[in-house]
Amino acid sequence: MDLSAGVVAAVTPSRRANGGFAAADPLAVLLLGPTGSGKTALSLQLGERFGGEIVSCDSVAVYRGMDLGTAKPTTEERARLPHHLIDVVEPDQPFTAGEYSRQARAALREIAARGHLPIVTGGTGLYLRALTEGLFAEPERQQELRLRLQRSRERHGEDWLHRLLRRLDPVSAARIHFNDAAKLIRAIEVCLAARKPLSEVLARDPLTGFRLLCIGLNPPRQALYQRLNRRCAEMFAAGIVEETRGLHDRYGPVKALDSLGYRQALRVLRESWPIEEAVAAAQQGHRNYAKRQMTWFRREPEVHWIVGFGDEPEVLRAAMELVQDSL
Numbered sequence: 040m041d042l043s044a045g046v047v048a049a050v051t052p053s054r055r056a057n058g059g060f061a062a063a064d065p066l067a068v069l070l071l072g073p074t075g076s077g078k079t080a081l082s083l084q085l086g087e088r089f090g091g092e093i094v095s096c097d098s099v100a101v102y103r104g105m106d107l108g109t110a111k112p113t114t115e116e117r118a119r120l121p122h123h124l125i126d127v128v129e130p131d132q133p134f135t136a137g138e139y140s141r142q143a144r145a146a147l148r149e150i151a152a153r154g155h156l157p158i159v160t161g162g163t164g165l166y167l168r169a170l171t172e173g174l175f176a177e178p179e180r181q182q183e184l185r186l187r188l189q190r191s192r193e194r195h196g197e198d199w200l201h202r203l204l205r206r207l208d209p210v211s212a213a214r215i216h217f218n219d220a221a222k223l224i225r226a227i228e229v230c231l232a233a234r235k236p237l238s239e240v241l242a243r244d245p246l247t248g249f250r251l252l253c254i255g256l257n258p259p260r261q262a263l264y265q266r267l268n269r270r271c272a273e274m275f276a277a278g279i280v281e282e283t284r285g286l287h288d289r290y291g292p293v294k295a296l297d298s299l300g301y302r303q304a305l306r307v308l309r310e311s312w313p314i315e316e317a318v319a320a321a322q323q324g325h326r327n328y329a330k331r332q333m334t335w336f337r338r339e340p341e342v343h344w345i346v347g348f349g350d351e352p353e354v355l356r357a358a359m360e361l362v363q364d365s366l
Contacts, residue, residue, distance in 0.1 A: 065151040066365055067249040070160045070349075070358075071096075071167060071336050072256030073329035075267045077349025079112050081256070082160040083119055084355050089362055092121040092150045094143055096161025096170065099298045101139070102130045104286055107279040108300030110270065123150075130286060130295040140169035144246060151249070156362075164335035171251065173244030181228055188224045203227060208236035252365045254358050255342040256349050257333070264326050266348075271300070271321040275314060280304045299324045 068085065070078050082093050095101075099109045103126045111125055123146040128134050143159070143166075150157040159170065168174075192200050201217035207230040215222045226237045258266075283304035286296060296305060303317040303324070336342065343361050347354040 064248055064250055065157075066362075067147055067151075067157040067159065067251055068362060069167065069171070069251055069253045070158060070256075071164075071253065071339070071342070072162065072258075072349070073263060073332040073336075074110070074162050074325060075263055075270060075329065076256040076258050077351070077354075078160050078162070078256060079110070079116065079349070081349030081355060081358055082158050083112075083116060085358060085362060086120045086156070086158050088359060089156045089366070090154070091156035091158045092123065092146075092153075094146050094150070094157055094159045095122060095124040096139075096143070096159050096163055096166050097125075098134075098136075098139070098163040098166055099295065100125050100161070101127050101134050102295050103128070104282075104289075105130060105295060105298070105301070107274050107277050107282050108298060108304070121150075129290070131290040131293045136165050136169040137174050139166045140174065143170045147246075147249065157249075162332050164332065164339075167339075171246050173246070179232075180225075181232065184228055184231065185224055188227060189220070192220060200224065200227065204230075207231075211237045250365070251341075252361060253339065253342040254361060255336055255339075255344045256354070257344045257346050258348045259346070262348075263329060267325040267329060268322045271325055272318055274300055274321070275304075275318050280307050280314075280317075284308055299328060 068091070070082050070085070072078055082091075085091055086093055093112070095111075097109065097111075099105055100111050101124060102109075112122060117125070124139065124143055127142070147157045147159075159167070161167070188200065197220075198217050200220060200223040201212060201215070204215065204223055204226055205212040207227060211226045211230075215226060217223075229237045279300055283296065283301050286293075286301070287305065287308065290296075292305075296302070300321050303312075303321045306312040306320075307314060307317050345354050345357050349355070349358075
């Protein structure tokens with residue numbers, strides 16, 4: 040099969056805790072791409088062909104009741120294959136990238152233990168990175184300590200913070216300029232709060248025990264924008280304003296309702312914004328978001344890029360061959 044339209048890279052071997060690799064470890068497929076690129080359709084086809092289960096990688100799909108604005112798989116689609124990380128919390132409950140990583144990694148291990156293929160599907164780049172690379176948990180800012188450090192710098196000279204950091208964390212001091220007070224204060228603050236050097240706090244926790252196959256969808260931009268415009272119009276026609284009203288009445292102005300689609304629907308409710316203007320704003324917002332997603336995903340290493348939409352036969356054939364060759 041001719042895959043010249045995509046960028047072909049080897050499957051990433053799984054990492055062990057000791058830094059080694061294990062080719063015999065189970066495969067996990069990461070299916071990424073911009074919103075509207077057909078990831079759901081492709082994930083279902085791949086899952087049915089290779090005995091897979093879907094792990095959603097979407098920061099809004101985790102919320103119950105937020106259906107029309109998230110393009111979640113439909114009830115019928117979810118009945119075809121097991122799905123994970125969809126509808127796991129209420130919209131007023133906090134859900135971080137770190138929590139996503141914890142739950143998604145657990146789902147991957149459970150799926151693999153059943154002998155099935157985990158297929159991670161979604162467009163939230165931060166969640167994907169949290170899953171594969173891990174995140175560090177920085178201590179909260181301590182305003183009183185920061186003020187004391189700033190006053191000490193004013194008393195002892197501009198290089199005092201750098202001298203202090205050299206004693207606490209020579210590695211971080213070597214990469215931070217002696218006159219960059221903001222970064223020096225934050226590094227010292229983290230060292231004192233975490234009781235370990237910032238350079239150790241920043242150490243990530245990469246996913247181990249899986250071989251990762253990353254497949255990226257890269258549809259033609261104008262065709263993608265046309266699909267997004269249709270999706271937004273259909274979203275409002277299907278009743279996202281009423282869905283938003285119900286969510287707002289139940290949970291109040293929660294952060295989750297600042298998501299695309301819901302943000303514009305709220306303005307309809309609060310400001311009597313004309314539906315036509317809300318639709319146009321949502322369309323523009325989704326187009327901008329798709330562009331940002333592609334910028335993010337192009338920085339991801341070892342992605343097999345396939346030009347086209349996930350519901351196109353030639354894209355399905357190329358993706359199936361990639362998975363088959365990796366098993």
